[in-house]
Amino acid sequence: MSKTHQIATKGVRAGQARTEFQEHSEALFLTSSFVFKNARQAAARFAGEDQGMVYTRYTNPTVGMFQERLAALEGGESCVGTASGMSAILTTALVHLRSGDHLVCSNAVFGATIQLFNNILSRFGIETTYVSPTKVEEWERAVRPNTKLFFLETPSNPLTEVSDIAALSRVAKKAKALLAVDNVFCTPALQRPLELGADLVIHSATKYLDGQGRVIAGAVVGPKALVGEPMTAFLRTAGPTLSPFNAWVVLKGMETLELRMLAQSAAALELARWLEAHPAVARVFYPGLESHPQHALAKRQQRAGGSVVSFEVKGGRTAAWHVIDSTRLLSVTANLGDVKTTIIHPASTTHGRISPQARAAAGISDGMIRVAVGLEAVSDLEDDLERGLS
Ligand SMILES: Cc1ncc(COP(=O)(O)O)c(C=O)c1O
Numbered sequence: 001m002s003k004t005h006q007i008a009t010k011g012v013r014a015g016q017a018r019t020e021f022q023e024h025s026e027a028l029f030l031t032s033s034f035v036f037k038n039a040r041q042a043a044a045r046f047a048g049e050d051q052g053m054v055y056t057r058y059t060n061p062t063v064g065m066f067q068e069r070l071a072a073l074e075g076g077e078s079c080v081g082t083a084s085g086m087s088a089i090l091t092t093a094l095v096h097l098r099s100g101d102h103l104v105c106s107n108a109v110f111g112a113t114i115q116l117f118n119n120i121l122s123r124f125g126i127e128t129t130y131v132s133p134t135k136v137e138e139w140e141r142a143v144r145p146n147t148k149l150f151f152l153e154t155p156s157n158p159l160t161e162v163s164d165i166a167a168l169s170r171v172a173k174k175a176k177a178l179l180a181v182d183n184v185f186c187t188p189a190l191q192r193p194l195e196l197g198a199d200l201v202i203h204s205a206t207k208y209l210d211g212q213g214r215v216i217a218g219a220v221v222g223p224k225a226l227v228g229e230p231m232t233a234f235l236r237t238a239g240p241t242l243s244p245f246n247a248w249v250v251l252k253g254m255e256t257l258e259l260r261m262l263a264q265s266a267a268a269l270e271l272a273r274w275l276e277a278h279p280a281v282a283r284v285f286y287p288g289l290e291s292h293p294q295h296a297l298a299k300r301q302q303r304a305g306g307s308v309v310s311f312e313v314k315g316g317r318t319a320a321w322h323v324i325d326s327t328r329l330l331s332v333t334a335n336l337g338d339v340k341t342t343i344i345h346p347a348s349t350t351h352g353r354i355s356p357q358a359r360a361a362a363g364i365s366d367g368m369i370r371v372a373v374g375l376e377a378v379s380d381l382e383d384d385l386e387r388g389l390s
Helices: 007-013 039-047 061-074 085-096 111-124 136-142 165-174 228-238 244-276 295-301 316-325 356-362 378-389
Strands: 078-082 102-106 127-131 147-153 178-182 200-204 218-222 281-285 308-313 342-344 368-372
Touching (some): 007 244, 061 218, 061 244, 078 085, 078 228, 085 111, 085 147, 085 178, 085 200, 085 218, 102 111, 111 147, 136 165, 147 165, 165 178, 244 378, 308 316, 316 368, 316 378
Parallel strands (some): 102 127, 102 147, 147 178, 178 200
Antiparallel strands (some): 200 218, 281 308, 308 368, 342 368
16 A cells, blocks of 8 residues: 555555455454464464464454554554553553653543553552643653653543644653554544654544444554554563454444544534534534634644534533433433444543542533534434523
8 A cells, every 4th residue: 555545545445455365345354363384384483483373362364454554544654453442552551661650641631541540550650740731831841851651632532622742742752752642533534643743643443443333442553663563562462452353343444434534523513613602502612613722723733623522501510411311312422433423421421530629620510511423414413402402
């Protein structure tokens, strides 16, 4: 696959490896192990002298196709598939950090990421400092001699704050730390962090890469020296490998990635504008709106705003729950990245375990609702929300 091919082409074609049967659609290799011709070949494979397949915890042709396709989309040299988005973050941390290291993390990342850093990595002597996703100077001030990793998610969840990847990559380089960007909300169809200076891109492929809410999967993309070589060795030994079935589902999902991301972003912008004009709505958070504090940066860094729109209704939690409970079409679920629109009340669910004070400091009010826009007609989504808003 040529590097000059467009995203649409790479999404459909990159990584395909046909078998002797010349199947048109990518094959699913549901096998835990591979057969050797003889004892000599088995020994050579185990010694790494022969590059063929051994065991699916190490390598699998379907997982290989998934990895190549995602690497091509992100513009990265290599990619490893992992069992989930969380295991992609864990793999990144365990491969690139050791006891005594320090990491700087945006304070607006996925809740389980914060728990992983605070409750698990801390037990192995790795310390985390949390800083604002939008204030570059806070990242500069947080750097210590032992800082090895910067970690962020942009746009953030649920406030859709946008971090300046290029500016933070300059700070990370000066500190000799790696910059890892969780690209779940935008996907490579809208944003390519490696081109902006990030060292590693992390995915929960569970979300938009699959696009239809079917499987749990994850990935890390970046240079061979940071991803392909050390992470493949880690996965082979530690085992949070991506299952071939899940890899195949996401591989096929990526064929429609660009179409979905552009259509869902256009629908999200339309819905965000409608919400912004609604008298029952106090505030709308969407990077594609001119009123968004980082709108100019988002326009530079992203091809479109993405599908997540958060908004604050007047009347606090009672009013927010009323809007959610009045919907008949939208799915009340914590997941996002699906072609079916989802709705959730962050303060009592995804962000319910943080103290009310911390939530308020983070700007997640009791009246806030997060919608991840799918592919239904926007007028139908508006009608569904209007029932509870009016
Ligand atoms: C931004 C982000 N990163 C990582 C994850 C974790 O991914 P997974 O659920 O696939 O482990 C999620 C899950 O919601 C997420 O939203």
